Amino acid sequence: MKEDLLDQAKLLILSQNYRKAKEILEKLYKNNPSDTEIMYHLALVKEILYEREEAIILYKKILEVIPDHKEAKERLQKIMEE
């Protein structure tokens, strides 16, 4: 169930349907607050939708758990430069 919804959210992101993806990811995150895969995709969507501060918090949380998470590190660096 969780995997199916996450896959659905990923597809929605790839089809640039960010608001629908955000709805799904927020629900998933609420029920799985330590899942870094969910966190990462939610952070991406929040970044795209200008919820910059929340995206930063999520990227930092991911890096606390996985310090060498390449993609989260890159996004955090980019967002801080902007």
Added chain:
Amino acid sequence: MKREFCVIGIGRFGRLLIEYLTKLGAKVVAVDKNEEKVLSVQEFVFESYVMDTTNEKALKTLDIKDFDAILVTITSNIESSILTCVILKEMGARRIIARVRDELHFKILDKLGISNIIFPEKAMAEKIAKNLVSPGLLEIIEVSDKYVLEERASLPIFSNKKLSELEFRSKFGVNIIAIKRKIPEVNERGKTIIKDEIIIGPGGDEEIKDGDILFVLGEKEKVENLFSK
């Protein structure tokens, strides 16, 4: 050819300027009357000097006219800042950019004919205030007293509509001259990533997407009206 700059005053702001200029590949000469400060940047810069720049004779030892711009960032002593700017002007500096610490400092340098005056605290306060009032406003360039070029987060009501449908020019009197868009894709590790794409001079068939950043050119009031919808 490398652009050459002279930074006079190595406080926090001056130091940051030196760091960015060198990072961008410029040739930088740093000057301050405090030896410790000069030593602290010595390794980054092309040349550095301990010098009191209110002393005309001392300042004349620098080839002032060779610099593309001289950045006077002294704010701890307004008198020093003013005297330095006056001497530099008299010596024929090509471009002087002076940092000021308050309105009075600004007025004096303005009267002296320094055309590039920066007041970072004021500019930042203005930017933060504008951003708080209009959260989607990312950047603003005043093209003239009347016209602005603004970098704005698109509004949800524009999403999935073509530019021709939105009729920005005929209805609102503004032009969308570019769109910055984040494009999602999957990388070689199977992870979703986003890349920036810029669409310059978008045509009427271009559809606005969620998350787009619009570069809007128009009269200040008209741009404001459009985004206060």
